[in-house]
Amino acid sequence: MGGDHAPGEVCKGALAACSKYPDLEVVLVGDGSQIEMSIQGAEPFVTKRIHIVHTDEFITMDESPTVAFRKKKKASIRMVMDMVKSGDAQGCISAGNTGAVVAGGVLILGRIEGIDRPGLGVPIPLPNRITLLIDVGATVRCKPINLYQFAIMGEIYMKNTLGVKSPVVALLSNGEEEIKGDEVVCEARNMLAGGNMEFMGYVEGKDIPLGVADVVVCDGFTGNALLKFIEGVGEALYKLLKEEMEQRVLPKVGFLFLLPMLKEIWGRFDYEKYGGTPLLGVNGVVIKAHGRSKARAIDNALKVASDFANHRGVDLIRDGLDRGGM
Incomplete structure (x- = not known):
């Protein structure tokens, strides 16, 4: 639900990614009725790999991230972080409030041992x-x-x-x-x-x-x-x-x-060509997409998340810190 063009463009990006990558499954977390309208008419071989999780709570761009994150237990950003932590998802993407994404990464997923603070790399x-x-x-x-x-x-x-x-x-x-x-x-x-x-x-x-x-x-x-x-x-x-x-x-x-x-x-x-920004240093794959992201950017952000997960990016950072004596 985050970003200037959500949820329509986010859903279009998910459909585009699933049409190109047959091993990809996407969970869309947000207003279920809006999401369902946005994916209507898509090919069955694509929609069968799209899953919807409904919630009425969202963190807006002008809210204090840490306050909203603690108060809104069913906020969409918080729910996707919980899914990554539980292993129900291998990574998460958001075009919403950057502070909330960072707060979620730290509070829900936690920092990699030895990392003092996470960093967003563009x-x-x-x-x-x-x-x-x-x-x-x-x-x-x-x-x-x-x-x-x-x-x-x-x-x-x-x-x-x-x-x-x-x-x-x-x-x-x-x-x-x-x-x-x-x-x-x-x-x-x-x-x-x-x-x-x-x-x-x-x-x-x-x-x-x-x-x-x-x-x-x-x-x-x-x-x-x-x-x-x-x-x-x-x-x-x-x-x-x-x-x-x-x-x-x-x-x-x-x-x-x-x-x-x-x-x-x-x-x-x-920027849409490169999709999203990885939040490095947390125990999970977290990709922050640009707030103005449209379907193409979301499509590419899903590719970034998938590649980072497949390449065991979090484990590689953990191993690299161990070799560096951190």
Whole structure:
């Protein structure tokens, strides 16, 4: 029930995923009558793998996550977390309240032993690679150990889920020199430099779009602001280009020749292509989809969840922490 286009687009995404992946089963948790209307007319070989669990309680985007989570025992987000914990589901996806998703992961599923705080990692498509930005909102105020653990979890995710053989890890700071950064960032840098990973040191915000690293580590406040800025720049450039085309004749003609290339470039920065963001560090597969997700994004988020579960992502993080001496 979470997100700007729920439950209709969420249901469409589930139907699309089940039509492509014959071994996938999806449980839709929310208003049963709305869900049933949204899946009417689908092929029987698809709907037989769609299950509906009804609830009248939902956590809205403007509610306090922890308060709502404790009060609403039958909230849809809470119910899907319970299903993952009990083993009735191998993973869960939500396009709803990010704070509620994080709270559910911590309160219901619990943290992996040794993990102090979970992190949300967003894959950002760049010209020469995909860069995982972690954290983007799960842990706003971080300690050095949090940043260090984000790096370990991000490296494991990129290696085992996205197939990067030797992920390069960087730490976001206000300069490349070792003297830059506050006390938290400086201490995290020392920890990462002594860790068992390919750590390149500091990067600045300007370096991220150039694809200099496979994993970029930062606190949740900075990461969330940076992610929203990247999204905003993309939308602003699109609007600016459209306005220029409407005002001038020659650019309109040139635009016809540039259109195929522009579509390809725009597609590389399409968040829907990558579906969702894994909440790393909790005892279960939890994928946070964008609040504006439509059917295609939900479809891809289900693929992300399925791959993470099939690749034993949680176990791999647990094993990686053990090898790292955490």
